[in-house]
Amino acid sequence: MSAKVVPFKPEQPERAPSLDPMLAQTASAMNAVNTVILDRMQSEIPLIPSLAGHLIAGGGKRLRPMLTLAGADLIGYQGTRHHKLAAAVEFIHTATLLHDDVVDGSDLRRGKAAANIIFGNPATVLVGDFLFSRAFELMVEDGSLKVLKILSGASAIIAEGEVDQLTAQRQIETSEERYLSIIGAKTAALFAAASRIAAVVAERGDAEERALDDYGRNLGIAFQLVDDAIDYSSSAAEMGKTRGDDFREGKMTLPVILAYARGDEDERRFWKAAIGGHRTTPEDLAHAIRLIERHDAVAATRERARHFAERAVDALAIFPESKARMAMAEAARFAVSRGY
Template identity: 55%
Template sequence: MSNFEEWILGVVVPLEEERGRDQNAVKQLQALVARDMEAVNEFIRERMASDVPMVPELASHLINSGGKRLRPMLTIAASRMCGYNGDDHIKLAATVEFMHTATLLHDDVVDESDMRRGTKTARMLWGNQASVLVGDFLLGRAFKLMVETKSLRALEILSNAASVIAEGEVMQLAAAKDTGTTEDAYLRVIQAKTAALFSAATEVGAVIAGRNGTEAAALESYGRNLGIAFQLVDDALDYGGRAASLGKNVGDDFREGKITLPVVLAFRRGSADERAFWQRTLQEGERSESDLEKAIDMMQKHDALADTILRARHYGAIAIDALAIFPESDYRQALTDLVEFCINRNH
């Protein structure tokens, strides 16, 4: 067992047992929402249709590339937990997936990424221009679906999330390669860039069920804190995960000069020489083949990966507590267990 795997656990449960339980959490959620997700997937296929052949071809490449559909599953589970029995949650779940896919297409262009989920990114196959434009097409489809639900509040939540996500991208771009980034500043970026869609996905589940008060606020909190925890684990995995299960190369964030929480912590805790290393490799972009290994060694020396996971556990605990106002149900249990999956996952 690696040190990183021990840090992720933080408990005495054997690694394989813990992973098995987490995978069961995902399977439990998938089983609960399976029928609804079949409808969501069919709806997505219908609404990707276009007279321009490249549009459905490129969109399908990413949508069908093996993602767990976590965000739309959150919308379905949240709405069902709140007692919703109509059909508009299908449209909202599809909306969330279209928004997520659009942001991935745009992200890969901005980050100049070559791989996603183990396959070549759309920009590598069709080019940057096509990726951006099809992302715009999917956002247009998403807004049309929002309107079809005739829920002004759901439209407000999701449209606000779209603008916040874009702001997060700009914030990240402005802070790119800035080793002086503080932890608070970085958390603001991921709350906008990642957590905003998680929180919107869960909050609209309550709204469509007519729960516009305390329960909607609780699900917004659940989604937001789950999203923060999810991204922090991603940050740690980029330096301590496995390429085969990550669906990308370990160290991609480092090679792209991204400032993530493990870097922020290692930089702040490092010596003058170590800070000079981070400035050279990330700020100035001068990297050798051995620098990634040095970066990981420094993170381990200063507990940067372990503490990133601890931060994730903190936000995960807030997410779980947010669900406490709901009566016990299979959906509440599945959403609770999902938090542990997101923190303990190795991919």
């Protein structure tokens, strides 16, 4: 009896996490949100839609409003209130980006010239204010004081986080604890609020609200950790912004905090001079990247991000298995694995 030959099948590599399932899950609702965004960014003053459109149409992931839509899908909400609120979330986010670019003096945003470079700082700040106002109009139209409290509270926390980051700039002794507090405010607060309001409009209980808030908050921290790692590990083309912006601006992000803590005396002297603004040439940036690589600071930052992403996934455990839940879990893992 002859032996049966079983053809060899090479093992398929595991698929990398992707945002595609969440994009597919929210595509229809996102079309409705985009309609609201395009309608509400209009003004009789031509500069306003021109400047706002420069950034809004710039190819962002729309991740924050997507969280509102995905959360609503997760809990089976059948209404449409979340469309306007997701647009409000995107307006808040866009306004903060416009203000950030002015504060940071950024040249690039999403691979294009930053709005402040094209339109100037005064116009960029004022259009950011316009978008904040539009966001609050949308919240008031929704009519829920609870939603208004959540999103207005998040807006205040974001501003506090940005100010805290500004005061920590060029402060070499900034601790990891303070850094996490800063990114928890400036980034994670809006992720948390965007997720939580889905449970509010669906009139779900405190447990669902807390779960979605925890999901968004942990996802936001993971997302910002990876953003800060990318600044020292990806090319400008991948990032859509100039490589080493954080270094030149003297921002104490986790890769620097870890490299400084793990470095010897000579390395610490370099970091003190660099973060203090005295060593910011391309050669200094290259040396900083070598030190960060020497101490595995990017890998350690991504590992911390992975921890927060898994906490985000764990927060979804109270909801039944569904395509929406799987898409949201994969989005959290994508936040860690991405290179841009």
